[in-house]
Amino acid sequence: MTIKNTLRYILLTFVIFISQPVNAQNEAQKPVTIEVNLNVGKGPAKPIWAWFGYDEPNYTYMKDGQKLLTEISQLSKVPVYVRAHSMFVTGDGVAALKWGSTNVYTEDKKGNPVYDWKIVDKIFDTYIERGMKPIAQIGFMPEALSSKPQPYRHFWKPGDNYNDIYTGWAYPPNNYEKFAELVFQWVKHSIERYGKAEVETWYWELWNEPNISYWKGTTEEYIKLYDYSADAVKRALPTAKIGGPEVTGPNWDVSAKFFRTFLDHVVSGKNYVTGKTGSPLDFITFHAKGNPKVVDGIVRMDMGTQLRDIDKGFEIVASYPSLKNLPIIIGESDPEGCAACSEDLHPQNAYRNGTMYSSYTAASFARKHELADARGVNLLGAVTWAFEFEDQPWFRGFRDLATNGVDKPVLNVFRMFGMMDGNRVEVKQNLAYNFEKLKKESVRGERDINAFATKNDREAAIMVWNYHDDNKIVAASPVTIQLDGVKAKRVQVQHYRIDQEHSNAYEVWKKMGSPQKPTAEQIATLESAGQLQTLTSPQWVNVEHEKIKLNFDLPAQGVSLLKIIW
Numbered sequence: 001m002t003i004k005n006t007l008r009y010i011l012l013t014f015v016i017f018i019s020q021p022v023n024a025q026n027e028a029q030k031p032v033t034i035e036v037n038l039n040v041g042k043g044p045a046k047p048i049w050a051w052f053g054y055d056e057p058n059y060t061y062m063k064d065g066q067k068l069l070t071e072i073s074q075l076s077k078v079p080v081y082v083r084a085h086s087m088f089v090t091g092d093g094v095a096a097l098k099w100g101s102t103n104v105y106t107e108d109k110k111g112n113p114v115y116d117w118k119i120v121d122k123i124f125d126t127y128i129e130r131g132m133k134p135i136a137q138i139g140f141m142p143e144a145l146s147s148k149p150q151p152y153r154h155f156w157k158p159g160d161n162y163n164d165i166y167t168g169w170a171y172p173p174n175n176y177e178k179f180a181e182l183v184f185q186w187v188k189h190s191i192e193r194y195g196k197a198e199v200e201t202w203y204w205e206l207w208n209e210p211n212i213s214y215w216k217g218t219t220e221e222y223i224k225l226y227d228y229s230a231d232a233v234k235r236a237l238p239t240a241k242i243g244g245p246e247v248t249g250p251n252w253d254v255s256a257k258f259f260r261t262f263l264d265h266v267v268s269g270k271n272y273v274t275g276k277t278g279s280p281l282d283f284i285t286f287h288a289k290g291n292p293k294v295v296d297g298i299v300r301m302d303m304g305t306q307l308r309d310i311d312k313g314f315e316i317v318a319s320y321p322s323l324k325n326l327p328i329i330i331g332e333s334d335p336e337g338c339a340a341c342s343e344d345l346h347p348q349n350a351y352r353n354g355t356m357y358s359s360y361t362a363a364s365f366a367r368k369h370e371l372a373d374a375r376g377v378n379l380l381g382a383v384t385w386a387f388e389f390e391d392q393p394w395f396r397g398f399r400d401l402a403t404n405g406v407d408k409p410v411l412n413v414f415r416m417f418g419m420m421d422g423n424r425v426e427v428k429q430n431l432a433y434n435f436e437k438l439k440k441e442s443v444r445g446e447r448d449i450n451a452f453a454t455k456n457d458r459e460a461a462i463m464v465w466n467y468h469d470d471n472k473i474v475a476a477s478p479v480t481i482q483l484d485g486v487k488a489k490r491v492q493v494q495h496y497r498i499d500q501e502h503s504n505a506y507e508v509w510k511k512m513g514s515p516q517k518p519t520a521e522q523i524a525t526l527e528s529a530g531q532l533q534t535l536t537s538p539q540w541v542n543v544e545h546e547k548i549k550l551n552f553d554l555p556a557q558g559v560s561l562l563k564i565i566w
Contacts, residue, residue, distance in 0.1 A: 038485030249309035304442030343397020407530030422456030
């Protein structure tokens with residue numbers, strides 16, 4: 001065996017090892033009691049989870065992309081919003097990792113604009129046909145408008161230097177008026193194709209993460225481009241919603257400075273187009289990510305880092321009295337930063353295929369509501385930056401919702417959220433973690449066994465999770481739900497579950513021998529295993545003095561959804 005092959009073998013063995021949760025079943029877990037009071041409302045249960053995004057727009061209309069978008073649209077009672085990059089990028093429309101193109105703008109030999117909407121329409125048609133709505137991203141820079149166009153097309157792959165992706169599309173325009181006219185024509189075309197009423201429900205934004213290398217210009221040049229873009233959008237449709245700036249996590253001082261500079265301009269700066277004070281801003285965006293690492297041979301997540309980013313963003317917005325009530329969209333809200341960085345080359349991403357990702361998602365989304373309440377801001381949505389990667393190896397460990405058309409456990413958390421609506425209700429915070437402690441410490445001591453609960457006129461729903469930052473499968477924890485305020489004599493209880501044995505195509509695939517060329521029969525089995533499954537048959541439960549008690553064991557990294565119907 002050559003030295004090169006030996007090193008590859010060692011790396012592969014290491015990746016396979018840390019991909020498996022450490023099994024420590026002999027650790028006894030103490031019982032946990034969770035009190036839920038349907039009589040105490042905590043505000044509307046906004047569907048902040050019904051927002052998704054991805055780097056590669058051309059996956060949208062490909063086979064597995066269309067299948068996944070259909071499933072996402074069907075799991076939600078409300079329209080799902082979708083955000084994708086590269087709507088203005090020049091190219092042939094062939095998808096690649098961290099790359100996409102639409103060829104929407106070129107110029108003839110005389111420098112006159114040539115608009116081509118075919119690929120953009122194909123993308124947005126796919127959304128609209130499914131009742132979904134775009135967060136229409138203005139960017140990136142067409143080759144003909146780039147102030148430094150060459151090199152333009154990149155060919156990045158996992159393992160390459162990440163900075164290789166930042167090419168000619170990341171630069172400011174060589175002509176702001178031409179760029180603004182492109183924006184105007186896109187909005188105008190969208191109205192003609194989809195109708196004014198539909199386009200009024202979309203969110204328009206400029207660029208992505210302009211405080212890092214996604215934007216090769218200065219802060220002021222971004223602000224100038226924002227003014228030109230916002231003016232163009234509003235000229236085409238005065239009732240359109242425009243926002244930004246989609247900065248990286250605001251807990252980083254560089255990001256916070258960019259964020260505040262942008263908001264200062266919006267409030268009191270001189271507009272580059274109109275010369276008047278301020279700029280249109282209908283919603284505010286920023287990003288928030290965690291930071292997993294491999295520690296002592298296992299993956300250790302870091303939810304606290306993500307929650308601190310969110311909290312700092314909320315704090316900054318709340319500091320502007322005229323902006324405090326504007327809707328906030330966390331434009332990317334994830335356990336870490338690079339969806340296309342696969343597990344095989346980035347071992348810290350080994351959480352992505354299994355139940356660590358699903359339990360993290362359940363626990364983190366519940367805390368986003370609480371952080372917004374604490375800061376008094378208007379959280380509208382939190383975009384999960386995960387979709388699918390077409391024609392890649394099975395369960396390669398990308399941050400995606402499905403692999404080769406088979407759903408991962410994490411997608412079933414969103415199916416659970418889709419069954420929760422109405423108002424949030426009180427969950428007693430006498431457990432190991434509240435959002436403040438989790439924000440400061442993450443989950444490094446006791447396990448985070450907690451719940452998020454909602455109620456409408458006919459039913460209640462309680463999502464319960466058993467989460468820890470360390471990727472260990474320990475013994476299940478006995479859980480008791482004490483539910484108060486049930487105004488019925490008898491209720492039906494439905495119990496849905498995600499764990500190692502339920503709603504988990506990854507574990508089924510491993511038991512098959514991890515085939516990279518599964519048979520049609522195996523694929524059908526995996527597709528079935530990827531759907532949300534019940535733990536038990538529905539049960540009828542008697543209510544005494546408006547109270548019921550529900551007992552069950554919840555495995556480590558497990559998530560349960562209890563639906564109580566009357």
